Amino acid sequence: MVETLTKSLRVLIVDDAIVFRRGLSEMLSDVPYIEVVGTASNGKIALMKIPSLKPDALVLDVEMPELDGIETLKALRELHPTIKVIMLSIHTTRGADKTLEALSLGAIDFVEKPSGSNDYRTNFQKIRGELLPKLRLLKLQKSFLAPQPSPASPPAASPKRAPSVLRKECEVIAIASSTGGPNALNIVLPEISREANVSILIVQHMPPLFTKQFALSLDQKTEYTVREAATGDIVAPGTAFVAPGNYHMALREVGGERRITLHQGPLENGCRPSANVLFRSVAEIYGKRALGVVLTGMGKDGMEGAKMMKEQGATIIAQDKDTSVAWGMPRSVIEAELADIVLPLQEVARTINRIIS
Known part of the structure; x- marks a missing residue:
């Protein structure tokens, strides 16, 4: 059975670098199942825009002025708990620690950003390759997946639980x-x-x-x-x-x-x-x-x-x-x-x- 994507995954891009916001928006513009509904330069602005833009997902930078990714995630958990989040992280120890904290706060996954703003455009294809499967996953999750009954297709095998758990020698x-x-x-x-x-x-x-x-x-x-x-x-x-x-x-x-x-x-x-x-x-x-x-x-x-x-x-x-x-x-x-x-x-x-x- 081929899954059919209906509606668009509404995405809000939140990053303090304008070149990255623009580049990421352009990169996603030709993806049929994604609609970039807006951008924001920090978490505070993003939270103000969410009620009117109604995004399904945020692509959220970890490091930003005024309200960073961690504080934004905490606010999202309280105000908009159904919105899914994929983090953008820099390759530093601090960036890794912050990203792991973001995952513990409910972010679905993360994508590494280029090391410097001058590298953004040359690295967008790599970012695209990593980001699109994660966005597609969000699109295919139950709340976004159109039901596609197919009587001709055999039902998927249902997972079975073992009736008992046997002790074994294990190293x-x-x-x-x-x-x-x-x-x-x-x-x-x-x-x-x-x-x-x-x-x-x-x-x-x-x-x-x-x-x-x-x-x-x-x-x-x-x-x-x-x-x-x-x-x-x-x-x-x-x-x-x-x-x-x-x-x-x-x-x-x-x-x-x-x-x-x-x-x-x-x-x-x-x-x-x-x-x-x-x-x-x-x-x-x-x-x-x-x-x-x-x-x-x-x-x-x-x-x-x-x-x-x-x-x-x-x-x-x-x-x-x-x-x-x-x-x-x-x-x-x-x-x-x-x-x-x-x-x-x-x-x-x-x-x-x-x-x-």
Whole structure:
């Protein structure tokens, strides 16, 4: 069935750089399902315009005068909680920290801005490539999707829940996530029992620097020691590693120890890091003594790797549709009949603890 987009996704662009507001408006002007209803140079002006412009979504800069992206998000949560937000972030430590805070406040995702205003126009195609799939996701979400009954099409396979959860010997949990993943991981990771004596390996699709700041943020919220992975790190119980942006994360055995190795091999599913690379390596090193978890995210990254884990006897958990910001990655695993258990986000950690306790 081909999904038909009806109406337009009404977008308000909020950025203090006029060249960026204009360039982004022009860039989106030829997208059939997007209508740029206006622009604003800061959050204060945006909030004043929202009642008359009635946007469905904001493309919101993190750093702005008068009212920045964080304060604007807080106001939106109170005044206009249904408006979806995609952040624009600069590639700095402060920008990464602010962006992670924005995601925790309800922003759906983010796109990196060029490092300087002189680079805006030469980088608009890259921004377009990253921004359009995220805007399309918002357009396809339930409130914007036109119902398209198709009696001739077979009904989609409905996710099944396992009737019971069996305990298994487990040494490692491999987690894959993308769009919506930072918030999902902030919910799941702190609830995984430290007493289970396992290691955790995470692929969250993020650019360099952002993964480092994200690992530092997670480290403050869980009993596990969380850090961005580096080649040679020992995978030991009680540790959790986040794959660095632009590097695949895999494992190797050295002198009886499992160690992390990073490389910049070809992108898989358009991703680096890719969950497929991690999952394949986990399947080879840990076999059935592993647990794979596929959380919210666009695309199919992790599906092929989950198949290899499953073939080696690992258990696979997938997040359900209702609690996923983007039901692409978990859906691909479920439809390939690789998921042993399909769960709402709030039940993932509890189920993990029951399996590995």
